[in-house]
Amino acid sequence: MTSFFLLFAGFLASGVPIALALGIAGTAYLYASGNGMMALMLPQRMIAGVDQFVLLTIPLFLLAGALMNVGGVTDRIVTFARAMVGHRRGGMSSVSILSSGFFAGISGSATAEASALGSILIPSMARQGMPPAYAAALIAVSSIMGPIIPPSITMIIYGVLSGASIGQLFLAGVLPGIAIACGLLLYASWRARRDGFPVTDRMSARERLVQTRRTLPALILPAIILVGIKAGIFTPTEAAAVAVGYALIIGLLYRDLTPTRIWEAMIATALVSSSIMFITAMASIVSFVFTLEQVPTMIAEGMLSITDNPWMILLLLNLFLLILGMFLEPISILILTMPILLKFQALIGMDPVQFGMVVVLNTVIGMATPPVGILLFITSAISGEPVTRVIREAVPLIAICLAVLALVALVPQLSLAIPGLMQ
Amino acid sequence: MQSTGRVLSGLVRAYLSMLRLLAGLSMLLIVGIMLVQVFFRYALGGSLIWAEELCRYLLIWQTFLVLGLTYSRGEFVALDFLPGALNARWRWILRAVMAVPILGFLGVMAWYGYDFASRFDRQTIPALDFIWTAIAGKTLGLSIRWVYISVTVGLGLLGIHVIADLLTTFRGQCLDNRATPTRDAVDQGA
Numbered sequence: 089m090t091s092f093f094l095l096f097a098g099f100l101a102s103g104v105p106i107a108l109a110l111g112i113a114g115t116a117y118l119y120a121s122g123n124g125m126m127a128l129m130l131p132q133r134m135i136a137g138v139d140q141f142v143l144l145t146i147p148l149f150l151l152a153g154a155l156m157n158v159g160g161v162t163d164r165i166v167t168f169a170r171a172m173v174g175h176r177r178g179g180m181s182s183v184s185i186l187s188s189g190f191f192a193g194i195s196g197s198a199t200a201e202a203s204a205l206g207s208i209l210i211p212s213m214a215r216q217g218m219p220p221a222y223a224a225a226l227i228a229v230s231s232i233m234g235p236i237i238p239p240s241i242t243m244i245i246y247g248v249l250s251g252a253s254i255g256q257l258f259l260a261g262v263l264p265g266i267a268i269a270c271g272l273l274l275y276a277s278w279r280a281r282r283d284g285f286p287v288t289d290r291m292s293a294r295e296r297l298v299q300t301r302r303t304l305p306a307l308i309l310p311a312i313i314l315v316g317i318k319a320g321i322f323t324p325t326e327a328a329a330v331a332v333g334y335a336l337i338i339g340l341l342y343r344d345l346t347p348t349r350i351w352e353a354m355i356a357t358a359l360v361s362s363s364i365m366f367i368t369a370m371a372s373i374v375s376f377v378f379t380l381e382q383v384p385t386m387i388a389e390g391m392l393s394i395t396d397n398p399w400m401i402l403l404l405l406n407l408f409l410l411i412l413g414m415f416l417e418p419i420s421i422l423i424l425t426m427p428i429l430l431k432f433q434a435l436i437g438m439d440p441v442q443f444g445m446v447v448v449l450n451t452v453i454g455m456a457t458p459p460v461g462i463l464l465f466i467t468s469a470i471s472g473e474p475v476t477r478v479i480r481e482a483v484p485l486i487a488i489c490l491a492v493l494a495l496v497a498l499v500p501q502l503s504l505a506i507p508g509l510m511q
Numbered sequence: 512m513q514s515t516g517r518v519l520s521g522l523v524r525a526y527l528s529m530l531r532l533l534a535g536l537s538m539l540l541i542v543g544i545m546l547v548q549v550f551f552r553y554a555l556g557g558s559l560i561w562a563e564e565l566c567r568y569l570l571i572w573q574t575f576l577v578l579g580l581t582y583s584r585g586e587f588v589a590l591d592f593l594p595g596a597l598n599a600r601w602r603w604i605l606r607a608v609m610a611v612p613i614l615g616f617l618g619v620m621a622w623y624g625y626d627f628a629s630r631f632d633r634q635t636i637p638a639l640d641f642i643w644t645a646i647a648g649k650t651l652g653l654s655i656r657w658v659y660i661s662v663t664v665g666l667g668l669l670g671i672h673v674i675a676d677l678l679t680t681f682r683g684q685c686l687d688n689r690a691t692p693t694r695d696a697v698d699q700g701a
Contacts, residue, residue, distance in 0.1 A: 099609070099612070100589075100590050101590060101592050101593050102593050102594070102605060102609050103589050103590060103591055103593060103594040103605065103606065103609065104589065104609050104612075104613065105582070105587030105588060105589040106587070106588050106589065107587060107588075108587070108613055108616070111616055111620070112612050112613065112616045115616055115619070115620075116612075127619065127623060128623050128626065128627070130620060130623060131620055131623050131624035131626075131627045131628075131659075131662045131663075132627050134620070134624075134662055135571060135659060135662060138570060138571050138574050139567050139570075139571055140567070141563050141566070141567055143570065144541060144545070144566055144567070144570055147538060147541060147570070147573070148541070148542065148545065151538065151542065321553075322549065325545065326545065326548070326549050326552075328545075329542060329545035329546050329548075329549055330546075330549060332542050332545075332546070333542075333546050333549075351535055354534075354535045354538035354539055354542075355531050355534045355535040355538070357538055358534035358535065358537060358538045358573055358577055359534060359577055359580060359581045359584065359586055360581075360586060361573070361574070362534075362573060362574050362575075362576075362577045362578055362581050363578075363581045363586045363587055363588070365570070365573075365574035366574060366575075366578055366581075366587075367588075369574070417588065459590060459592070460588070460590060462588055465588075
């Protein structure tokens with residue numbers, strides 16, 4: 089197993105894409121352990137990893153987000169957030185965090201959120217005199233809310249793999265998402281006071297009302313999805329299709345969507361979706377190899393040999409996931425570790441929904457931590473700042489997310505209160 | 512010589528625009544079928560029994576078919592610690608060296624994928640049979656092999672893209688050692 093990780097890390101450091109590094113290291117490990125003829129089964133594992141109805145939510149939610157973006161919804165959300173908090177201390181940085189929170193209700197993907205909001209907000213924060221590296225770090229970490237506030241592609245995958253209710257998981261994300269937003273807002277306003285960042289002009293009450301009305305259709309979408317799935321009206325896949333239909337309708341109502349834009353959004357979405365699904369397929373290969381070699385049992389026994397205290401196990405599990413999250417993106421982590429995760433969930437005796445929330449939050453925070461912090465890469469590319477400087481600015485922001493993670497792990501109500509209310 | 516080059520670049524352009532067409536079309540079909548499915552279930556009270564299956568197959572084809580294009584546009588997530596520390600020539604050489612295990616892996620998987628797909632020669636696609644019966648009155652009899660072969664086609668195309676990227680950057684990066692280590696053309700596509 090060590091040989092697998094060394095090989096994987098070597099490929100990764102040499103610039104081989106994560107998906108291919110997974111596939112090659114997994115296959116090489118299979119041959120090295122004398123099970124080479126099993127490689128015949130790998131194409132079947134690849135197809136099985138992709139051939140799941142619920143995975144259609146990935147291209148569909150991505151497309152809904154892309155359509156909202158080209159359909160002018162992103163701009164409206166930003167203007168709306170400016171009307172609400174732009175004039176308060178924190179100025180555009182608070183506007184960015186609030187926009188991320190609203191955008192998260194439309195998009196189920198952190199990377200989509202970082203690139204859509206980053207391209208608008210990082211330049212406008214920089215124009216207001218904030219350091220571009222700070223603006224980039226803020227957008228990168230705020231984008232974590234994308235898969236925490238429903239809808240969420242990561243939670244759908246967790247639900248499919250673990251059997252936990254996707255509707256419950258979605259609802260469980262609401263409070264932790266708000267907690268992250270509040271934490272980031274507090275930091276942003278402290279930082280704005282320390283460094284004297286300017287605020288934007290205060291809008292009149294009338295103007296605010298206009299902005300609210302303009303943005304309302306976009307803000308209703310998460311409610312439609314949540315109520316639809318929770319009430320059993322649609323399956324998650326159908327909800328994703330409905331989200332696309334809704335995005336089309338409001339884009340056409342706003343008159344910002346043209347057939348060319350829709351078509352281009354479809355092509356771009358197919359490409360992004362393909363790169364995600366390929367990681368899923370490659371992670372399925374590695375998962376097959378791991379199961380064959382009984383790696384999950386080995387890791388579980390290794391952890392249990394250190395301690396059998398549930399709290400210590402929970403802590404170890406969190407550290408384990410955070411470290412994995414530094415190298416892998418959420419979907420492959422979930423595919424690779426689900427057998428171990430389910431074992432530990434039974435052992436700790438935590439509610440499946442709360443446990444899912446802890447795991448998802450863990451893996452998603454990993455998207456903003458180096459060395460493989462895709463969100464940091466995206467925003468640093470937009471801002472033109474070196475990744476290292478963005479990382480330095482991101483450290484306190486990530487600490488805030490880790491504090492929320494600790495709260496979610498320790499306080500069941502934070503994830504279970506809202507699903508409980510809706511029952 | 513020059514005309515061969517022109518034919519070649521024409522072919523590449525045709526291939527790329529076809530790939531884009533198929534990418535957009537697969538997305539359009541998935542969205543269309545799913546929306547019609549929702550409409551049928553809630554407005555008309557009947558469900559399309561073939562919709563789910565067909566969408567899954569579209570997703571499989573979409574995933575594997577456009578991998579090459581996705582790779583060339585730099586949308587695969589990768590780290591550039593080691594490559595970033597090298598100059599253009601050594602970066603190209605590192606990429607060429609790394610292409611060996613990549614191509615080996617893709618070749619083996621494409622081959623096994625073909626082998627796997629051919630085992631399903633006799634199994635037909637129920638969804639298409641169902642639709643075709645409704646249209647033409649008889650089953651289509653299209654083998655499910657044509658879904659599974661997507662792995663071979665997709666990984667094969669990905670391999671070709673890996674080679675093509677190396678060849679097209681050879682002159683600019685490997686021969687010109689003076690070039691400062693900037694992010695290469697592939698990365699800029701992201």
